[in-house]
Amino acid sequence: MRALVTWLLLLVSLASAAADESRLRIGAIDAVLTVPPDIARPPVAxxxxxxxxxxHDGNGPQLKPATLKKLSEQLAARGIATLRYDKRGAGEWKREFGRPEDFRFKDFVGDATALIDYLRGSGRFSHVAVVGHSEGGLVAILAAQRVPVDRLVLLATAARKQGDLLKAQLAKQLPPDKFAPIGKAIDDIMAGQIVDPPPAGLAIAPALQPAITSAFTEDPIEPMRKITGPALIIAGGRDHQLARLDFLALTTADIAAKSLWLPDMNHVLVDVTDAADDVASYNESERPLDPDLIDAVAAFISQK
Structure with a gap:
């Protein structure tokens, strides 16, 4: 079995190496377009x-799971083009984005919308899918309210406001006396108040709190109920950042959506065995994504 997996990974590597990969600047956004060879008008995600x-690879300053790079390679090997991009703030904050303190979550949505328009207007692709991972799922849901999307894929996406999700995560990690001031500060920020100084353990500068408020208070459920096109929701049983209730709430909000629950998959979309393996996987860029996830996403995007 190990030899078979190695052989399949080699085939995917060879196929993705043959794909045409180019770096683009779309407005102020740096992106990477990957197009599979010998397909006149492939679907694009x-x-x-x-x-x-x-x-654009799905890496941050500390954690480098390369989630988007691996997803792009797997989809290219199955005849699907991808466009992935650096979020605002990746690497450095560009002057074109304005002042960091003036950022609002809708700017993330605007960036995604501009890229969808670029893909649709290029005339190179048969249809356009949007695949959001984690917070990117919320961006994808909101972008689908602004512009036409042919397929919507949500991977390990929360069904709660991000402020509420953060409180739930911290409540599990911290003793009650440590969590209490942080939880109150998050509530105050969500209510639009400035917390100055912020409590220990919540390093959000007062000048940036309005920007954080705009992210903390976006609710995915109401816009998810308005999705009318095909949607696919996938989550995993070893995701320590999200509960199964998020998966169930999203599937309830869009009862027409397809869904897939993968018991061994974690938040960075790889299979893990225990808590230590889960933590290690966040910095293992070569660890393959869950194969059932890849098959499901590729089949969903490719369908006519």
Missing amino acids: LLIAGSGSTD
């Missing part, structure tokens, strides 16, 4: 990264 200063 816009890949939207999760939270943090995440680049």
Whole structure:
């Protein structure tokens, strides 16, 4: 079995190496377009990264799972083009984006919308899918309210406001006395208040708190209920960042969506065996993505 997996990975590597990969500047956004060879008008997927200063490969300053790079390679090997891009703040904050304190979450949505328009207007692709990972799923949902999207794919995406999700995560990690001031500060920020100084453990500068408020308070459920096109929702049983209730809430919000629950998959879309393996996988860029996830996403995007 190990030899078979190695052989399949080699075939994917050879196929993705043959793909045409080019770096683009679309407005102020740096992106990478990957197009499979010998296909006149392939489908294309816009890949939207999760939270943090995440680049086009799905890597941040500390964690480097290369989630989007691996997804792009796998989809290219199956005849699907991809466009992936550096989020605002990846690497450095560009002057074209304005002042960091003036950022609002809708700017992420605007970036995704501009890239969808670019792909659709290029005339090179048969249809346009949007694939959002983690926070990128929320961006994808909101972008689909602004512009036509032929397929929507949500990978390890929360069904809660990000402020509420962060509180739930911290409540599990911290003793009650440490969590109490942080939880209150998050509530205050979500209510539009400035917390100055922020409590220990919540390093959000007062000048940036309005920007954080705009992210903390976006609710994915109502816009998800308005999705009318084909959607696919995938989540994993070893995701320590999200609960199964998020998966169930999203599938309930869009009862027509296809869904897939993968018991061994974690938040960076790889299979893990235990908590230590889960932590290690966040910096293992060569670890393959869950194969059932790849098959499901590729089949969904490719369908006519």
